[in-house]
Structures are given as C-alpha cells and as structure tokens.
Amino acid sequence: MEKIIKDLNTFLSDLNVFYRKLQNYHWNVYGKDFFVLHAKLEEYYDKVNEQIDEVAEHILMLGNQPLGTMQDYLNNTCIQEAKNEKIKDCAIFENIIKDYETLLKKVTEIKKQADEDNLYATSSLMDEYISDYMKILWMLNQSLEK
Numbered sequence: 001m002e003k004i005i006k007d008l009n010t011f012l013s014d015l016n017v018f019y020r021k022l023q024n025y026h027w028n029v030y031g032k033d034f035f036v037l038h039a040k041l042e043e044y045y046d047k048v049n050e051q052i053d054e055v056a057e058h059i060l061m062l063g064n065q066p067l068g069t070m071q072d073y074l075n076n077t078c079i080q081e082a083k084n085e086k087i088k089d090c091a092i093f094e095n096i097i098k099d100y101e102t103l104l105k106k107v108t109e110i111k112k113q114a115d116e117d118n119l120y121a122t123s124s125l126m127d128e129y130i131s132d133y134m135k136i137l138w139m140l141n142q143s144l145e146k
C-alpha cells in the first residue's frame with residue numbers, strides 16, 4: 001500500500017506542475033497555430049485540473065493524505081516547469097508530447113502496482129488516464145506529420 005500512495009502523490013505533483021506549465025504556454029504561445037493551440041491548451045489544463053481533484057480525493061479514499069503545497073509538488077515532480085517567456089507553437093508540441101509520454105508511463109506503472117495490490121478502483125481510474133493520454137498523444141503526433 002505504501003508504494004502506491006507514494007506513486008499517486010508523485011503523479012499528483014506532476015499534474016499540478018503540468019497544469020501550471022500548460023497555462024503558462026496558453027499565455028505565452030505565438031506563431032501561425034496560435035488560435036488552435038491557445039484554445040487546445042485551455043482544454044488540456046481544464047482536464048488536468050479535474051484529474052488533480054480526482055487523484056487527491058482518491059488518495060483520501062485510500063485513507064491517506066494527498067500532498068497539498070506547491071513546495072511539495074515541486075519537490076516530487078518529474079515534469080520540468082516552463083520558463084515565463086514567449087514560446088513558438090511548434091516548440092510547445094514537442095515539449096508537451098514528452099510530458100504526456102511521462103504521464104502515460106507513470107499511470108501505466110501505477111495500474112500495474114494497483115493490480116498487484118488488488119486495488120480495483122485505483123486500477124480502473126488509471127485506465128481512464130491511460131486512454132486519455134494515449135488519445136492526446138496520438139492527436140499531437142498526428143499534428144506533427146508533414
């Protein structure tokens with residue numbers, strides 16, 4: 001049980017930092033795809049925000065304490081923050097593809113652990129995220145095809 005709580009809290013940290021990063025990009029994006037990407041980034045961070053609440057409440061449901069401070073999130077995340085500066089649309093695509101791949105790898109590992117621990121609700125929650133990130137990655141990669 002302890003390992004999965006630690007992993008869920010690391011995932012929660014990733015989501016919190018990723019939320020800030022996506023909104024930072026939403027503000028700082030420029031280039032010919034501005035309109036598309038500005039709107040798409042908002043859709044992404046709204047979804048991540050829902051996932052933040054779901055994961056934190058899931059940790060509570062399992063009888064444990066979710067991390068709740070920015071300091072904790074920064075100390076535990078694998079996601080690298082974006083600088084607060086203008087960024088070209090194509091650079092954002094490459095960057096968030098890497099982040100979604102990181103998240104996909106993490107939720108897949110959590111699902112495996114949840115299955116070992118017979119934590120069915122955790123396992124099925126991870127299924128939702130696996131599908132979500134796979135779909136987003138497929139679409140992002142399609143957009144890079146020439």
Ligand SMILES: [Fe+2]
Nearest residue numbers: 026027038042
């Ligand atoms: Fe906005």
